[in-house]
Amino acid sequence: MGVRSLPAEAYYGIQTLRALENFPISGLRPLAAYVDACVLIKKAAAMVNGDLGCIPADLSQAIVQAADEILNGALRDQFVVDVYQAGAGTSHHMNVNEVLANRALELLGDQKGNYQRLNPNDHVNYGQSTNDVIPTAIRIGGLLALERTLFPALADAIATLDRNAEGFQAVVRSGRTHLQDAVPVRLGDTFRAWAQILSEHLIRIETASGDLTLLGLGGSAAGTGLNTHPHYRQRVVARLAEFIDQPLRPAPHLMAAMQSMAPFVAVSGALRNLAQDCVKISHDLRLLDSGPKTGLKEIQLPPVQPGSSIMPGKYNPVMAEMTSMVCFQVMGYDSAIALAAQAGQLELNVMMPLIAYNLIHSIELLGNTLAALNHRCLQGIQADRERCLAYAEGSLALVTALNPHIGYLNAAAIAKESLETGKSLRQLVLERGLMSAEDLAQVLDLDTMSQLPGDT
Structure with a gap:
């Protein structure tokens, strides 16, 4: 396809450069958890292929060392391919292969780009294909994002709601159905119901994420395992399981694991379900805090910033508002994932880059949002006991x-x-x-x- 000049400071190679030329689309770069997932796969593959004698031991060690450096934060600016790129994720995949190869060459005392000695395709990518690496990376990236962001944030928010429930249990307020007066309820039970709702979503997401632990790595180009060692499949999955402390297993059918995006749709659907109830809860918080003179004002959310550029003394329920906006975005991502999942043909789904970004980003968005909502809102809620009682009695x-x-x-x-x-x-x-x-x-x-x- 011709010759291109690369910047001297670049660790990526010509395939990445061509992708940069072809896809100046969004300016969005791969998420950190997704890069981590890809590099972890390459590290595991290099170790196993080195142990099995498929690639020279010194090259295996250099690739592993380069991977460790990236996992510790080095060269993160070298993963540059736009989220919207060539189908299946080949461009990003080669970006990872090239960066690892060039850094490994330096560690061997050689020059970047000397692919006669260590090649992105022949060594970093030995026994692998975009077609089995990328669906595996989505699985690993999703699991990493869940453990790093969403699960801890969700658990912390549930704990805060439970504490609020205990503190507000003696407060009686008027229930409301159809936004009209209803029978009295306890404010504590209102918060306890929210905690229960989130607890059930945590279980649903954990259940759905179980499918992410079945890996099609080792399927190579079409699920047949072409160009892989007979022991590679089991060993590489075992290595990855050690790296991320998850019960990873080889998928029972490699072609199925490559073709079907159902595990990602299931997790995304569980995230959408959580988002929908988070919108409901955020709207409830806004209603209960409405006022201060002309609304319900049964609770007070922490005033974290001025609410108007013209009305002095006004504050708004900004954390609840932000939560709703994020949840609407997650719902949109879920719709895009569903459309992309059905768009595969025969042995491959070429829409995987979209699914990878939307799924992992949804997890991180919800995790970061719940952490902020908890810290900046839920932990500081106060009840107006007299107002609650007056409404209930009246x-x-x-x-x-x-x-x-x-x-x-x-x-x-x-x-x-x-x-x-x-x-x-x-x-x-x-x-x-x-x-x-x-x-x-x-x-x-x-x-x-x-x-x-x-x-x-």
Whole structure:
């Protein structure tokens, strides 16, 4: 295809340069977890291929050393191919091969680009193909991102919500359905419900991520294992399992692992599901904090920054607002992943670069967002106990508790009259002689009404 000049400081090679020329699309570069995943695969492959005698021992050691340097933070600016690139991820894959080869050559005391001695294809990529490396890298990158960002952040947010639930358990507020008054509930139970919702999502995501542990590495170009050592497949997966401390296993069918994007769709779908409930919770926080004079204002979110360029003293629920925006983006990424997953043909899905970026980015976005929401919002929430109690005591929905004692029609008539006259439910029941004062006090006890089954 001709000759190109490379910058002297570049560790990538001509295939990467051609990709830079061809794909000046978004300016987005590969995510760190994805680079780590690719380099870990190359390190494992070099070690195994060296042990099996497939590549010379000195070259294997140099590739491993170069990989370790990159994993420790070196040469990160050398991974430069745009996210939107050649199908299947060949451009990024060769970017990784070239950087490792050139740094390994330096470690051997040689010059970058002397591919007669150490070649990106023949040595760094021995027994591998874009077609088995990239789907494996998406799996490894997803697992790394989950462990580094989302799982810890989700667990911390759940713990904070549980602590809030304990602190607010004695606070009774008016429940609301259809944004209208409903029967009283405990503010603590509101937070405990959110904690339970997130806990169930954590389980769903952990379950979905189990499919990421089945690796098609060793399938080579089409899943047949062409040009690989008979023992390579098992050994390389075992090495990767050691590197990331995950129960990785070879996929039962290498062609299937190469072709189907179902594991990524499943994880992405679980992320979308989490995002949808995070939007719901963030909207609830905004509603409960609305005001301060003309809204509910049952809770106060921490004021972390001024809320207006013109209205003094105003603050906004910015952390909850940010959370919703991020979750909408994750939902969009999930839609793109679903479309890309169905777009493969025969032995390969060429849309893997899009899936890799969207999936790993979704994990990191949600992890970073939940960490920020927890630290800057959830941990500092305060309850307005008096306001919560006033709403609960003034709610017409209290009449619901009278149904078993005076009947639905009497209860409805009392509710209507209370709304029209301003008289309390208690006053109207006593005026009509429908219940004794003692029985009425027991039935309309807010603490009793707001207890969940099993509460004491």
